[in-house]
Amino acid sequence: MVLPAIQVRDLRKRFRKRRRLRKATASAEWALGGVSFDVAPGETYGLLGPNGSGKSTLIRILSTLLIADGGEVRVLGHRLPDEQTRVRRLIGRVSVDAAFYKKLSARENLLYTALLYGLKPSVAEPRAMDVLERLGMEERTFTVPLEEMSRGMQQKISIARALMINPPVLLLDEPTTGLDPKSRRDVQTFLEDLRRREGTTIVLTTHDMAEAERLCACIGFLAHGRLVAEGTSELLKRAAEAATLDDAFIKLTGERVTDGETPAAAAKES
Amino acid sequence: MDGAIDRTLRQTWAFVFRGYHLTRRYISWVIVFNFYALTGSAAVALIGVAAHDHRLTLTLVVGALLWNFLSTLYNEIAMSVAYERWEGTLEYTFMAPVPRFVHLAGLSVFALCNSIVITTSVLLGLMLFTDITLAGANLGGVIVVLLASTLAFVGLGVMAAALPVLSPERGAEATHIFQGSLLLVSGVYYPVEVLPAWIQPISALSPATYTLAACRRLVGVGDPATTPHRLAGAPLATVVPELVVLLVMGAALVPLGLWVFGRVERWAKHTGRLKRTG
């Protein structure tokens, strides 16, 4: 059996509420209440879940930006948080908010990241330009301050930034949320292409069922910090006796799982 | 060759590159800040001119120049986290494979360049408003003292930079309170002896106290041989005690600052405070 590229075991995370609450409600809810899954090398794994279900928290733990309260995480065999320095060289991340220096141009933002990762600009820049070209962006926009760009363009630059370091693992937190249909299609085509050409392992969170069906070999439904179902979209639909993935999602995440209950999981295809 | 040293140098350079381009894009604000630093310093120096007191003028000019240098250095580093939180780039900088020490070195190099530019522009401005001369001052010695002070101020800056990680709302305010306290206790515009007795021990803890005392001597403030036309700057050997104190403070404060920052960063990753909102 091939070693998984990403291994998550019984992952737990909770945040203490900052406002002074009555003592009765002091027991904070788990943002992640014992999540386990594997992502095979070269696979695209989709995480779907309602707002607040813990998707971003999971991505942040994988990105070394949060430390879990319990459980185990390995990225390409490296444990987090102990080997975070190793892991940081292996991951690229795209978040839902395009986080850039808004007054700097795309080119300046990208060169800064290249230097930050210790890359030669002469190596990194063509790589970023190549990504942007394939995402359908025109070269003349690269010197415009980012704040003057549309959200779709910013998101494409965010993807170029993540790919500039040539990461074997890509963590995408709602990369297509808020994009127009054309940009969304550009990004999806690019990701399919990337997996085929480079064999990049991808974890993708999304609210777009069609996107998940198109891109993800395996999909996990997250609700209230728990993985309530996992499998191919076909298996999920069958398990929920639903016609569409949409229906399956509502059926499987709408009801709360109680403690100790095993996820209504469809077996993962091997 | 693409060795570890090249990589570290590029990572250090990243922060200078970023700082340079941000300065370029925010140039009107940079000019405003420089202008403000200049007018503030000139207003203080003119108190000495109005009193027809050359020694007072010189004390104030040296104080204004050094304070501009040190506070710019401190501020640039102390506010770096707050700026990134504001821009929303903090998570991306923190997840890059940059050792905090390299991160700090990069910030410091840029902060030092910034301090030199501001201090020079203030000096040129002050020469317009007052008739001070630099002739006879031990400028080489002043530069040595400033470089020695840089380490201690970088250490203080890093510790202060951790505050906005702890509390996004209160942290940036606290770094300014701390800066204000340094201004008060370090004898920037007056001898520390005029401070209330209970504050004086605190002034001994501020590295700026030693920077100012040493530089005043190197410029010749208070030396009876100093005239309005020629300063009687002391040789570097006379400020060795201050230099030693500054270097010891730097050697303690830089590692301490990195340690504090590392602890705070880890705590932030446990509690979720790195996130932009809240």
Ligand SMILES: Nc1ncnc2c1ncn2[C@@H]1O[C@H](COP(=O)(O)OP(=O)(O)O)[C@@H](O)[C@H]1O
């Ligand atoms: N940095 C944080 N501080 C406090 N609470 C947080 C933080 N990040 C997430 N949470 C909480 O954890 C839960 C999961 O949030 P999140 O992972 O952002 O969900 P999703 O990305 O699925 O919408 C929510 O209840 C949210 O309020």
Ligand SMILES: [Mg+2]
């Ligand atoms: Mg989210």
